Amino acid sequence: xxxxxxxNNYIEIVDRLRNDCDLNDEKLSLLLLCxxxxxxxxxxxxxxxxxxxxxxxxxxxxxxxEFTNYCKNNCYYCGIRAGNNNAERYRLSEEEILSCCDLGxxxxxxxxxxxxxxxxxxxxxxxxxxxxKIKQKHPDTAVTLSIGEKEKDSYQRFFDAGADRYLLRHETxxxxxxxxxxxxxxxxxxxxxxxxxxKEIGFQVGCGMMVGSPFQKTESLIKxxxxxxxxxxxxxxxxxxxxxxxTEFAHKEQGSVQLTLRLxxxxxxxxxxxxLPATTALGTVDATGREKGLKAGANVIMxxxxxxxxxxxxxxxxxxxxxxxxxxECIRCLSMRVEKTGYRIARSRGDHxxxxx
Ligand code: 5AD
Ligand code: FES
Numbered sequence: 078x079x080x081x082x083x084x085n086n087y088i089e090i091v092d093r094l095r096n097d098c099d100l101n102d103e104k105l106s107l108l109l110l111c112x113x114x115x116x117x118x119x120x121x122x123x124x125x126x127x128x129x130x131x132x133x134x135x136x137x138x139x140x141x142x143e144f145t146n147y148c149k150n151n152c153y154y155c156g157i158r159a160g161n162n163n164a165e166r167y168r169l170s171e172e173e174i175l176s177c178c179d180l181g182x183x184x185x186x187x188x189x190x191x192x193x194x195x196x197x198x199x200x201x202x203x204x205x206x207x208x209x210k211i212k213q214k215h216p217d218t219a220v221t222l223s224i225g226e227k228e229k230d231s232y233q234r235f236f237d238a239g240a241d242r243y244l245l246r247h248e249t250x251x252x253x254x255x256x257x258x259x260x261x262x263x264x265x266x267x268x269x270x271x272x273x274x275x276k277e278i279g280f281q282v283g284c285g286m287m288v289g290s291p292f293q294k295t296e297s298l299i300k301x302x303x304x305x306x307x308x309x310x311x312x313x314x315x316x317x318x319x320x321x322x323x324t325e326f327a328h329k330e331q332g333s334v335q336l337t338l339r340l341x342x343x344x345x346x347x348x349x350x351x352x353l354p355a356t357t358a359l360g361t362v363d364a365t366g367r368e369k370g371l372k373a374g375a376n377v378i379m380x381x382x383x384x385x386x387x388x389x390x391x392x393x394x395x396x397x398x399x400x401x402x403x404x405x406e407c408i409r410c411l412s413m414r415v416e417k418t419g420y421r422i423a424r425s426r427g428d429h430x431x432x433x434x
Contacts, residue, residue, distance in 0.1 A: 191224065
């Protein structure tokens with residue numbers, strides 16, 4: 078017979094998670110599936126308290142520069158996968174990338190994230206040159222790369238050139254699930270190896286997964302959480318899966334906002350000092366999704382700094398927000414939104430800080 082779980086039992090589970098930064102699989106699974114509004118509110122409030130204990134009211138900005146939508150991979154969920162002949166492809170030139178950074182710097186950004194598909198045109202040499210130039214021009218900024226899977230020596234070269242951080246979502250820590258999201262020429266083991274290499278080299282590392290991606294089970298999410306506990310990344314990027322009309326998953330169900338918010342809070346309680354973005358995907362499925370993310374423990378926002386003429390082309394999923402707005406407009410809009418939540422945008426690099434528990 079199923080044991081009936083009362084609200085108080087759930088509150089105890091949240092308290093235990095906050096105290097121990099851990100839960101057993103059974104309790105994690107109960108919490109992940111719990112839709113009770115009061116319990117969810119309590120979970121968010123605990124995540125907020127922990128986030129404020131470490132980072133106060135600060136929200137850190139990362140200026141996202143989507144510099145190429147060419148990609149050699151064919152991930153089944155992604156709108157810019159190689160096989161999508163309907164995607165209008167573009168690459169920014171070195172000068173365009175640098176002027177995005179200049180504009181961003183003027184707008185107050187102190188972190189730039191160079192994100193792109195896995196585009197062979199951008200050789201290691203080119204990336205190294207771009208990183209060096211950004212750091213030369215703006216030495217008080219952090220440069221983050223998000224350009225996919227490489228070999229360790231390439232990562233080392235980027236690090237030596239001055240790149241500070243690297244984002245590579247693991248996508249799922251469940252091997253079987255990984256194989257349902259990716260074609261056979263992509264390797265779960267290689268992706269995991271990349272994350273280990275990045276950490277060993279000394280990057281501040283971000284990983285993460287989509288919430289509600291096709292074939293994801295509660296057990297997959299538990300594996301994700303166990304993986305986060307093992308890797309201890311500096312940042313975790315999560316957002317709901319959103320179908321893209323030109324992919325195999327066009328008719329799959331969108332990921333849930335509520336589950337994404339619960340996961341944000343759970344991750345905040347498991348890795349108290351982690352950097353946790355309220356993602357664009359969350360803002361796409363819910364008009365105030367990013368604000369809800371901030372209130373559930375997130376402390377980072379990644380506004381788009383890409384030139385307006387290419388924004389509508391970096392479409393990983395349908396209905397992406399902010400594709401028509403100037404960078405300055407997004408900043409105004411976001412500042413207002415952030416302030417309404419009671420937080421404030423911090424004008425610093427927003428490095429990850431290790432806190433003694
Ligand atoms: N829905 C939501 N997120 C997506 N991503 C890629 N495609 C989608 C989609 N359809 C995420 C992946 C990738 C990151 C850059 O965007 O997790 O790592
Ligand atoms: Fe881009 Fe609001 S954040 S318009």
